Amino acid sequence: MPVDLRLNDILELKKQHPCGSKKWKVLRVGADFRIQCEGCGHRVMIPRVKLEKKIKKITRE
């Protein structure tokens, strides 16, 4: 079953970014996701299946 992921969700990943942050914001959903690092603003595109495996926690406001 796919993980419920929505726009603007804050994802805490298992591995931290070189800037020290583990939190990423969801900017685009689909087969490929675009996420932005909450620490340094770096953006990456990542396939959903790959992203799902990296998620430790999802925060929704």
Ligand SMILES: [Zn+2]
């Ligand atoms: Zn970063």
